[in-house]
Amino acid sequence: MKIIRDKSALRALVSDWHRQGHRIGVVPTMGALHAGHLALVKAARKTADRVIVTLFVNPRQFNDPTDLANYPRSEDRDAKALAPLGPDVLYAPDPDQIYPEGFATTITVAGISDVLCGASRPGHFDGVATVVTKLLLQTGADIAFFGEKDFQQVQLIRRLVRDLDLCTEIVACPTQREADGLALSSRNLRLSPEARATAPALHRIMAETAAAIRQGTAPDAALASGRAALQAAGFGPVDYFDLRHEDDLSPATAASAPAPARPARIFAAAWLDGVRLIDNLALAT
Numbered sequence: 483m484k485i486i487r488d489k490s491a492l493r494a495l496v497s498d499w500h501r502q503g504h505r506i507g508v509v510p511t512m513g514a515l516h517a518g519h520l521a522l523v524k525a526a527r528k529t530a531d532r533v534i535v536t537l538f539v540n541p542r543q544f545n546d547p548t549d550l551a552n553y554p555r556s557e558d559r560d561a562k563a564l565a566p567l568g569p570d571v572l573y574a575p576d577p578d579q580i581y582p583e584g585f586a587t588t589i590t591v592a593g594i595s596d597v598l599c600g601a602s603r604p605g606h607f608d609g610v611a612t613v614v615t616k617l618l619l620q621t622g623a624d625i626a627f628f629g630e631k632d633f634q635q636v637q638l639i640r641r642l643v644r645d646l647d648l649c650t651e652i653v654a655c656p657t658q659r660e661a662d663g664l665a666l667s668s669r670n671l672r673l674s675p676e677a678r679a680t681a682p683a684l685h686r687i688m689a690e691t692a693a694a695i696r697q698g699t700a701p702d703a704a705l706a707s708g709r710a711a712l713q714a715a716g717f718g719p720v721d722y723f724d725l726r727h728e729d730d731l732s733p734a735t736a737a738s739a740p741a742p743a744r745p746a747r748i749f750a751a752a753w754l755d756g757v758r759l760i761d762n763l764a765l766a767t
Contacts, residue, residue, distance in 0.1 A: 483565055485572045489579045489620045492534075492571070496622040504531035508623035508650075510614060513537045514554040514668035515563050518658035522627040523567045525655050533569040534621045538580060542588075543609030554668055573621065580616055589615055591638050591645070597731055598634050598749055599760065602721045610635055611642050618643075618650045626650050631657040631665045633747060633762045634731060657761075659685070665761045677755030683715040688748050688763045691723075695765060701725050701735050705748075712752050721751035721758070725765065734765075 486492045499506055507530025509522045526533045537560060544550035561572055588608050594600075595607035618626060628636045636654045643650055658666045663685035664678075673681060691708035695701050709723045725734045727746050734746040751760045 483561070483569055483572055485561065485574060487574055487576050487579065489575060492573055492620060493622070495571070496534075499532050500622060505624045506530060506532045506534065506622055507625045507627065508534045508536060508617065508621045509569075509627050510536045510538075510617050511560075512539045512553065512668070513560050514556055514671070515560045516658075516666045516668060516670075518629050518631065518666035520563065520567060521658050522629060522655055523564065523569055525653065526625075526627050527568060529653070530625055532571075534571045534573055534623070535564055535569045536617050536621065537572060537574040538613065538617070540580075540609055540613040541577075542581075542612060543606050545603050545605050552672065554671055573617075575620075579620075580613060588612055589642060589646075591642050594634070594638050594641055594731055598722055598724065598726070599751060600634070602751065607635070607638055611638060614639055615642060615646065615648070618648055623650045625653060627653050627655055629657060630654050631667065631761065633728075633749070637728070637731060663689075665759075667759070669757050669759065672755075672757045674755050677716075677757070680716050681754055681759060684712065684717065684750060684752060684754075684759055684761055685763070687711045687715070688750055688761060692748055692763055692765050695725070708748075708750075712750075717752040717754050719753055721753070723750045723752070724748070728764075 496506060507526035509526050511519050523535060537557060539553055539555060541550055557574060564572060589611040590608050591611050600607050630636060640652050643652055662682040664682045687708050691704050694704040705723055705725060709720055712720050725746055725748050726732060727734050727744055746765045747762045749762045751758060
């Protein structure tokens with residue numbers, strides 16, 4: 483596995499691969515890799531001829547400077563975790579390779595970026611859209627792999643790829659979970675032992691809410707009960723606990739209950755011990 487930091491060196495290698503007819507897969511990450519990231523790399527290895535894993539902590543998607551400062555950075559450990567999986571390149575660009583002096587362009591995906599995490603994290607998805615576009619272009623990716631835990635992000639990236647005519651297929655892979663149901667996340671490392679014991683309640687309450695809706699409880703009532711259960715379990719504040727259609731993330735409430743032809747998911751973001759946890763669950767699960 484080569485470690486590359488310069489975009490020109492990466493592009494030269496990618497151009498050679500394309501001349502050989504190789505299909506290139508990319509797994510964008512911000513490091514602090516866990517089993518969820520590694521599952522994406524494994525999926526890429528099964529599908530693509532060449533695999534690039536990117537590692538870049540993107541400052542433009544953090545609306546809280548403290549959150550950026552506290553984000554775990556562990557490149558050496560990440561490289562050791564990746565090596566057995568056989569990716570061809572770890573692209574860990576220097577900051578000026580992504581945002582050179584005078585950089586003045588921001589990509590905004592209207593609508594889908596305005597709800598859920600977009601409503602509580604101003605500018606977050608502009609940062610995501612901009613850096614992902616740059617990484618897809620720099621890596622020359624034919625196919626890119628993202629986890630469904632960040633389902634809103636996946637839908638946003640699918641939209642920008644369609645809108646900008648980027649030649650990259652977007653593949654969403656299932657959320658990886660601990661045995662107790664907690665969605666894997668780099669932020670889990672910041673939970674105290676007590677909070678870590680409480681954290682699985684998020685997925686459990688989402689599953690109970692989904693079951694109640696499937697059994698005929700009005701969505702609004704089931705969601706209100708779920709929010710109350712989260713608060714009783716020790717979560718707070720709860721940024722959102724919503725039922726939304728998968729395609730455009732519009733609300734799926736009592737007035738627009740999800741039909742089989744239009745899948746819906748429960749989306750949640752809640753704070754626990756000063757750590758913001760997110761998750762989502764397909765209603766049909």
